[in-house]
Amino acid sequence: MADDQRLDVRSEVPARRHELIFEHYFALSAGESFLLVNDHDPKPLYYQFAAEHPGEFTWEPVDQGPEVWSVRIGRTDKTS
Secondary structure (H helix, E strand, O other): OOOOOEEEOOOOOHHHHHHHHHHHHHOOOOOOEEEEEEOOOOHHHHHHHHHHOOOOEEEEEEEEOOOOEEEEEEEOOOOO
């Protein structure tokens, strides 16, 4: 899938990042995804998705540091 939707949160204050990411996620239709670009490993975000939305998202790492991390986050058709 092309990187047509991209969310770069590197310039956002850390307290706002997860809120923006989830806003972007909830705006997706089933089968859509976006590329998240971050300045650190988003592993805590993955755990939050897994706890709150099990089976409802896809997670495909693209870049894994050391300066830029990016992951393609998608919404499955299992979302409620």
